Amino acid sequence: MGEVVEMHAAAEPAARRAVHRVTLSNPPANVLSVAAIDGLLEVLDAAKNDPDCRVVVLAAAGNVFSLGADYEEAGRRRADEDGGEAFFEASERLLAGLAQAIVRHPKPVIAEVAGAASGAGCQLVAACDLAIAAETATFRVPDVNLGLPGAGPMVALSRGLGRKHAMEMLLTGETIDARTAREFGLVNRVVPPEYLTTVVDKYASSIAAKPAEAIRLAKEAFHAQAEMGLAAAYDYAAALSAESMKSEEAREGIRAALSRRGSREAGE
Structure with a gap:
């Protein structure tokens, strides 16, 4: 250095x-x-x-x-x-x-x-x-x-x-x-x-403090899709979103979000 x-x-x-x-x-x-x-x-x-x-x-x-x-x-x-x-x-x-x-x-x-x-x-x-x-x-x-x-x-x-x-x-x-x-x-x-x-x-x-893999993918995907045409960018985003949904980080995050939503609805 x-x-x-x-x-x-x-x-x-x-x-x-x-x-x-x-x-x-x-x-x-x-x-x-x-x-x-x-x-x-x-x-x-x-x-x-x-x-x-x-x-x-x-x-x-x-x-x-x-x-x-x-x-x-x-x-x-x-x-x-x-x-x-x-x-x-x-x-x-x-x-x-x-x-x-x-x-x-x-x-x-x-x-x-x-x-x-x-x-x-x-x-x-x-x-x-x-x-x-x-x-x-x-x-x-x-x-x-x-x-x-x-x-x-x-x-x-x-x-x-x-x-x-x-x-x-x-x-x-x-x-x-x-x-x-x-x-x-x-x-x-x-x-x-x-x-x-x-x-x-x-x-x-x-x-x-955010999920590390989600942050890495967000940055990588942002620059990748910016270099594509509109249709190709949406195809890329759809495939990435579908693949990301299978990760354990996403499963835990969505489960926690649904739990919080349920708690709010129950309190209304």
Whole structure:
């Protein structure tokens, strides 16, 4: 694991022990250098293979979530024989692999955004399953101002936001505040900074307490059906629902729900 990334499981109770917090710590801007991306991939892989982990929280140290790609690192590679082209392509593919690792991860990944998320940092937020932001957080894809198309963030934004909202961010390069990010669909909740970690822990613990296989299937199926045509998606959903009904978790859950329903009806 790289020194720029840390991971630890939360403290008691059991539901919180199942929440693993991944912290990007690459001050001052928490840029996504090759070492940082490698570190994030390593800890995500460890969480994937940890049977005790139910939910991953992706956070960052300090007052900045991430200002995106490490342009200083990229600039140094312009002295390479090919002008840095091979490095540029490899680092972009590494960033794409990180975003896909989040989407394909079997556990839900929640972004905890305390400050600025820019460029590839904004891409990470968009790739996460849920995102909770402090009121002080800001979001931006400034690539167009640098003469770049914002191709990496474009993929995540176009799949998580409305088309016109995604295009607005890509074409203007302007900063949006946390409440606008919520309106755009980039984040789920906006909270006062002092309550950010508490709210994230509450969400994560609630999800961690749910039946693990149902959560895994819900995430996997959500992304799978989103890539299908309408008829194929409903066929897939019907087959998955029928198969899931046979699981012991579903049998117990339905039995408990029917029991509660019966108790309510008896009391009316």
